[in-house]
Amino acid sequence: MKESVLYKLALGILTVLMIAQVFWLFLLFSGKNILKNYSKSNALHKSYSSSQEFYGGEINNQDQSSVDQSLVSDENHIYGGIVPHHLLVKDFIDSFFSKLKEQQYKTVIIISPNHFSVGNSNLLFSEADWETPFGKLVADDMLVAKAKQYGLISEEEPFAREHGISGLTPFVKKYFPESKFIPFIIKNNATEEDVAKLTDFLTKNVDTSNTLVLASVDFSHYQPTIVADFHDLKSINAIQSFDKEGLVRVEVDSPLSLITLNNYLENIGAQDSSLIYSTNSGRLINKENEPTTSHNFLYFKKGESFIATNVNFLFFGDMMLDRNVGDKLKGKKVDYLLEGLAGEENRFFSGVDIISANLEGAVTDKGAHYSPVNSYDFAFSPERIEELKKYGFNYFTLANNHFSDQGQKGVVETRKNLSSLGFNYSGSTDAQIDEYSRKDIIISDRKIAMVGFSMVYQDFDLEKAKQMVKDASTENDLVIVNIHWGVEYQHQFNKHQQEIGRVLVDSGASAIIGHHPHVVQGMEIYKERPILYSLGNFIFDQYFSADTQEGLAIGLNFSKSTTTMFIFPLKSEKSAPRLMTTKEKEVFLNKFISWSEVEEDIKAQITNQQINILQIAK
Numbered sequence: 001m002k003e004s005v006l007y008k009l010a011l012g013i014l015t016v017l018m019i020a021q022v023f024w025l026f027l028l029f030s031g032k033n034i035l036k037n038y039s040k041s042n043a044l045h046k047s048y049s050s051s052q053e054f055y056g057g058e059i060n061n062q063d064q065s066s067v068d069q070s071l072v073s074d075e076n077h078i079y080g081g082i083v084p085h086h087l088l089v090k091d092f093i094d095s096f097f098s099k100l101k102e103q104q105y106k107t108v109i110i111i112s113p114n115h116f117s118v119g120n121s122n123l124l125f126s127e128a129d130w131e132t133p134f135g136k137l138v139a140d141d142m143l144v145a146k147a148k149q150y151g152l153i154s155e156e157e158p159f160a161r162e163h164g165i166s167g168l169t170p171f172v173k174k175y176f177p178e179s180k181f182i183p184f185i186i187k188n189n190a191t192e193e194d195v196a197k198l199t200d201f202l203t204k205n206v207d208t209s210n211t212l213v214l215a216s217v218d219f220s221h222y223q224p225t226i227v228a229d230f231h232d233l234k235s236i237n238a239i240q241s242f243d244k245e246g247l248v249r250v251e252v253d254s255p256l257s258l259i260t261l262n263n264y265l266e267n268i269g270a271q272d273s274s275l276i277y278s279t280n281s282g283r284l285i286n287k288e289n290e291p292t293t294s295h296n297f298l299y300f301k302k303g304e305s306f307i308a309t310n311v312n313f314l315f316f317g318d319m320m321l322d323r324n325v326g327d328k329l330k331g332k333k334v335d336y337l338l339e340g341l342a343g344e345e346n347r348f349f350s351g352v353d354i355i356s357a358n359l360e361g362a363v364t365d366k367g368a369h370y371s372p373v374n375s376y377d378f379a380f381s382p383e384r385i386e387e388l389k390k391y392g393f394n395y396f397t398l399a400n401n402h403f404s405d406q407g408q409k410g411v412v413e414t415r416k417n418l419s420s421l422g423f424n425y426s427g428s429t430d431a432q433i434d435e436y437s438r439k440d441i442i443i444s445d446r447k448i449a450m451v452g453f454s455m456v457y458q459d460f461d462l463e464k465a466k467q468m469v470k471d472a473s474t475e476n477d478l479v480i481v482n483i484h485w486g487v488e489y490q491h492q493f494n495k496h497q498q499e500i501g502r503v504l505v506d507s508g509a510s511a512i513i514g515h516h517p518h519v520v521q522g523m524e525i526y527k528e529r530p531i532l533y534s535l536g537n538f539i540f541d542q543y544f545s546a547d548t549q550e551g552l553a554i555g556l557n558f559s560k561s562t563t564t565m566f567i568f569p570l571k572s573e574k575s576a577p578r579l580m581t582t583k584e585k586e587v588f589l590n591k592f593i594s595w596s597e598v599e600e601d602i603k604a605q606i607t608n609q610q611i612n613i614l615q616i617a618k
Contacts (some may be wrong), residue, residue, distance in 0.1 A: 399427025427452025473508025
C-alpha cells in the first residue's frame with residue numbers, strides 16, 4: 001500500500017516534469033519563441049534630470065485643463081507622434097504628453113537620432129530600464145526579445161548620453177506610469193535597408209492599439225528664425241503629406257527617424273495628422289537673428305493624408321567664378337566663399353527642392369577660354385561647378401549675355417558638362433528662344449517648368465516667349481521664368497521690364513526671377529504672382545561699390561493654394577556672401593521697399609521677410 005502511494009507520487013512528479021519540459025521545448029522551438037537567446041541587460045540608464053520640478057512636478061489628477069478631450073475618443077486614438085527633445089520647450093513637451101494621458105498605452109517606443117554617431121551599428125535599441133524622477137521606466141522585455149530575434153542590435157553605451165531619449169523618458173513615466181518602454185537610435189548615415197528593417201519590425205511586432213510610437217526630432221538648427229521658418233514649412237508639409245522623396249531632404253536633426261515613423265504609420269493606416277505646436281527658440285528668447293532651433297509637435301491618428309505636397313525653391317542672382325573670383329579660389333574649394341552663408345552643418349542650403357543661380361559664363365572643358373578673347377570673358381571648369389553640389393545647387397539659368405563668351409563651342413560644352421554632372425539648366429544665348437529655353441522637372445509628383453530668357457543686347461521674340469510660357473503652364477503645375485534684363489546698376493526697374501513681366505504672368509508664369517543689373521531691384525505682386533526684377537550679385541568681383549556687394553536670396557514655397565516668399569538679404573565681402581546683420585538688414589529692406597511697387601500690407605510683410613500670397617499655384 002505504501003509502495004503504491006509512493007509510486008503514484010513519483011509518477012505525478014514525473015508527469016509534471018515532463019509537461020514542463022514539453023512546455024520549454026515548445027518555447028525553444030516554436031515560431032513564437034520570443035524568449036530565445038534573451039537575457040536581461042543589467043544596465044540602468046538615467047533621465048536627463050532627476051528633478052520632478054524640472055519636468056513640471058507631480059500630476060494633479062483633478063486638473064484636466066490641459067487635456068483636449070476630443071483626442072481621447074476611440075475615433076481619435078493617437079498611434080504616433082513627433083516630439084522634440086530640446087528641453088528649452090519642456091513645457092510644450094509636457095503638454096504634448098499630457099494631452100495623451102487618458103489613452104494609457106501599454107508600450108511607448110521612441111525613435112531618436114544617434115547624436116554622437118557612436119556604437120557598432122547604424123541602428124541600435126536599448127533593453128535597459130530607465131531611472132526617472134517619477135520612478136523606474138521599465139523596458140518592454142517581450143518586445144526586446146522580439147527585436148533580438150529579429151536581428152536588431154542592442155548596445156547600451158550609446159544610450160548613456162543620448163539626450164534624444166533621456167530628455168523624454170520622464171514625460172513617458174509621468175503620464176503613462178504603467179507603460180513599458182523601448183528606445184531606438186539611428187545614425188544619419190544609416191541605409192535604406194536599416195530604415196526598412198526597423199519599419200518592418202515595428203509593423204509586424206507592435207500591438208498598434210496599445211502602443212505609442214514617437215519620433216524624437218528637433219527641427220531647423222543653427223539658422224536665424226526666418227530661415228528656420230522657410231525650412232520648417234517644407235519639413236512639416238513633407239511629413240503631413242507623407243512625401244517620401246521630400247522627407248529625405250528635410251532640414252531636421254534626423255530625417256531617418258521621421259522616415260521610419262512615417263513608413264510605420266502608413267503601413268498601419270494612421271496618416272491623418274495634426275500639428276499641435278510650432279515654436280522656435282529665437283522667438284522664445286527674443287534672439288531671432290542668432291542661431292536657433294525650431295520645434296514642431298504632431299499627432300497621427302487613423303485615416304489618410306489629405307495634404308498636398310509643397311515644392312520649395314531657393315534663388316540667387318548672378319554667379320561668376322572667373323577673373324578675380326577665380327584668383328581667390330586658386331588652391332581652394334568653393335567652400336572658401338560659401339561656408340559663411342552655409343553656416344554650421346551646411347544648414348542654410350538644406351531642405352530645398354531646387355537651388356538655382358544665374359551662371360554668368362560657360363562651363364568649358366578644363367575651364368578653357370576660346371578665341372576671340374573679349375573684354376569680359378568668363379569660363380569655368382566642370383570640376384569647379386561640381387563643387388556646388390555640396391551646397392544643393394541643382395539648376396542653373398544660362399540665358400544671359402555671358403553664356404556665349406566662349407563662342408558656340410563653349411555653349412555646346414556647357415550643356416554637355418552640366419548634363420554629365422547631373423545639373424538641370426535652361427536658357428540659350430541672349431535674345432534666343434529655342435528648345436533649350438525650357439526644362440521640365442518633376443519634384444515629388446509636382447510638374448515644374450523652368451524657363452530662361454535674356455534681353456540684354458536686344459529683346460527676345462515676345463510672342464514666342466508668350467507661347468512657350470502658355471504651353472508650359474498647360475503642361476505643368478508651376479512655371480518659373482528667369483529673365484536677364486534691365487539697366488546695369490539701376491535699382492529701379494523700368495516700364496519695359498514691367499510690361500514684359502506682366503505679359504508673361506498673363507501667359508501663365510507662376511513667378512518671375514530677374515537678374516543682370518548687378519544690383520538689387522524692387523519687386524511687385526501682379527495678379528497674385530511675384531515678380532522679382534533683380535536679385536543682384538550672388539558671387540561676383542565688383543568690389544567698387546557697396547550696392548554691387550548686396551544681393552538677395554529668395555525662398556519660394558508653393559502649396560496648392562498659397563505661395564510663401566521668404567526674403568534673405570545678403571552682404572558680400574570680397575565675393576563671399578553672408579546673411580546681413582540685423583542693422584544692415586533693416587536699412588536694406590527699407591531701400592528695397594522704396595524700389596518696389598507694392599501695397600502697404602506687402603511692405604509690412606517685406607519688413608518681416610515673409611510674404612504670403614493666396615491663390616498662386618494651380
